[in-house]
Amino acid sequence: MNNNFKQKFCSRCLYSSDHPLGIIINKNGLCSGCTIHEEKNSLDWEFRLEKLKKLVNDYKLKNSNKYDCIVPITGANDSYFILYVVKHILGLNPLLVNYNKYFNTPLGVHNLANLRITFDCDILVQNINPISVKKITRTTLREFGSVYWPILAGHTVFPVQIAVKKRIPLIIWGAHQGLEQVGMFSHKHEVEMSRRYRKDHDLLGFEADDLLSVYDFLNEEDIWQYRYPDDFDINNVGVRGIYLGNFIRWDPKAQHEKMISLFNYKTTKFNRTFDCYDHVDCYNYMDIHDLLKLYKNGYSKVTDHACREIRFNRISKSEGLFLVQKFENAKLKYLDLFCNWLGIEQSSLNFILNECRNEKFWIRKDYNEWEFNGLSLNQKKYKKSSTFHESFISTKNNKIKEPKNKYITIGKGWP
Numbered sequence: 020m021n022n023n024f025k026q027k028f029c030s031r032c033l034y035s036s037d038h039p040l041g042i043i044i045n046k047n048g049l050c051s052g053c054t055i056h057e058e059k060n061s062l063d064w065e066f067r068l069e070k071l072k073k074l075v076n077d078y079k080l081k082n083s084n085k086y087d088c089i090v091p092i093t094g095a096n097d098s099y100f101i102l103y104v105v106k107h108i109l110g111l112n113p114l115l116v117n118y119n120k121y122f123n124t125p126l127g128v129h130n131l132a133n134l135r136i137t138f139d140c141d142i143l144v145q146n147i148n149p150i151s152v153k154k155i156t157r158t159t160l161r162e163f164g165s166v167y168w169p170i171l172a173g174h175t176v177f178p179v180q181i182a183v184k185k186r187i188p189l190i191i192w193g194a195h196q197g198l199e200q201v202g203m204f205s206h207k208h209e210v211e212m213s214r215r216y217r218k219d220h221d222l223l224g225f226e227a228d229d230l231l232s233v234y235d236f237l238n239e240e241d242i243w244q245y246r247y248p249d250d251f252d253i254n255n256v257g258v259r260g261i262y263l264g265n266f267i268r269w270d271p272k273a274q275h276e277k278m279i280s281l282f283n284y285k286t287t288k289f290n291r292t293f294d295c296y297d298h299v300d301c302y303n304y305m306d307i308h309d310l311l312k313l314y315k316n317g318y319s320k321v322t323d324h325a326c327r328e329i330r331f332n333r334i335s336k337s338e339g340l341f342l343v344q345k346f347e348n349a350k351l352k353y354l355d356l357f358c359n360w361l362g363i364e365q366s367s368l369n370f371i372l373n374e375c376r377n378e379k380f381w382i383r384k385d386y387n388e389w390e391f392n393g394l395s396l397n398q399k400k401y402k403k404s405s406t407f408h409e410s411f412i413s414t415k416n417n418k419i420k421e422p423k424n425k426y427i428t429i430g431k432g433w434p
């Protein structure tokens with residue numbers, strides 16, 4: 020164990036004070052994420068659901084013959100559950116919007132097609148021209164180690180653009196990441212979507228125009244589609260984005276399992292985590308994107324999943340640590356696909372990836388040799404569990420075929 024940096028660890032979950040979203044450890048040793056999580060067991064959720072119903076009712080009345088709201092969706096994550104709440108519990112007529120991330124898996128294409136049919140909704144899909152997407156991806160990968168900037172930017176801006184353009188003021192999101200992971204807000208704050216949070220956390224501090232001014236490799240025609248509408252237009256329409264997680268006790272595992280049984284949501288096993296439900300629509304989220312997270316932050320998505328499950332008391336801390344250490348250094352599966360798509364040699368990509376290693380978490384042994392010194396190795400010693408009861412369901416069967424050497428950039432229907 021190397022202790023060349025001091026950080027405090029939460030006494031319950033696996034996060035430390037080093038979390039990129041910011042975490043506070045209180046005098047009892049509990050982190051802000053775990054503290055806010057406790058609210059899930061103490062708030063009056065029936066009362067909060069009634070509050071949500073009242074809130075959306077105003078929008079129902081105003082738009083009786085049009086769309087009541089916008090729901091951003093993908094072929095994974097919480098999309099099915101969000102839509103289930105919006106249609107079946109709140110009785111709204113949503114316009115669905117989807118930003119095509121291009122790294123689509125057959126499973127994601129299936130989930131999106133099935134969602135469209137099952138919930139009987141209109142859907143707008145935004146396909147940004149692939150040349151610009153690749154140019155931006157190359158830039159953000161090289162400059163701040165992110166292959167996901169265009170996806171996060173597109174997914175968070177397209178719904179706002181459509182809200183302004185079609186004058187549909189209400190946007191409905193699932194849970195707020197800052198609340199769920201690090202307890203940045205209380206559920207009672209009922210925090211709403213903001214341009215500031217998007218820039219600081221989703222976009223690593225860079226809005227579209229910031230890329231333009233800093234990196235002369237990019238032009239106006241590459242970035243204009245990612246530009247956030249201006250405040251005047253947003254206020255003129257009265258656009259607001261609410262999070263269902265403030266009104267409904269958010270539990271992704273339970274919700275996904277309900278969606279699997281009710282609506283045939285498809286799931287799969289991953290190389291780098293035990294959760295089979297999130298990000299099944301993308302080749303890169305749990306692959307190169309997850310590796311970059313480990314390089315930069317000293318932990319990866321499996322730590323997020325383990326912390327969540329520890330907080331719900333479904334696994335112990337030592338089981339969580341076992342899972343993290345089992346998965347966090349697992350090999351990538353889809354690097355070839357990414358190199359093909361971006362038009363880059365694997366050796367060049369490896370060079371860029373290595374440049375992203377944070378020396379706080381990686382000790383350089385030789386030119387091309389690094390020793391991991393991430394969060395999981397700096398935890399206090401626990402009586403380590405060596406087993407884990409698999410309780411996540413993988414529904415994937417062989418009927419859904421993997422493509423040979425490229426992404427399904429535009430998936431029209433059922434592969």
Ligand SMILES: [Zn+2]
Nearest residue numbers: 029032050053
């Ligand atoms: Zn904690």
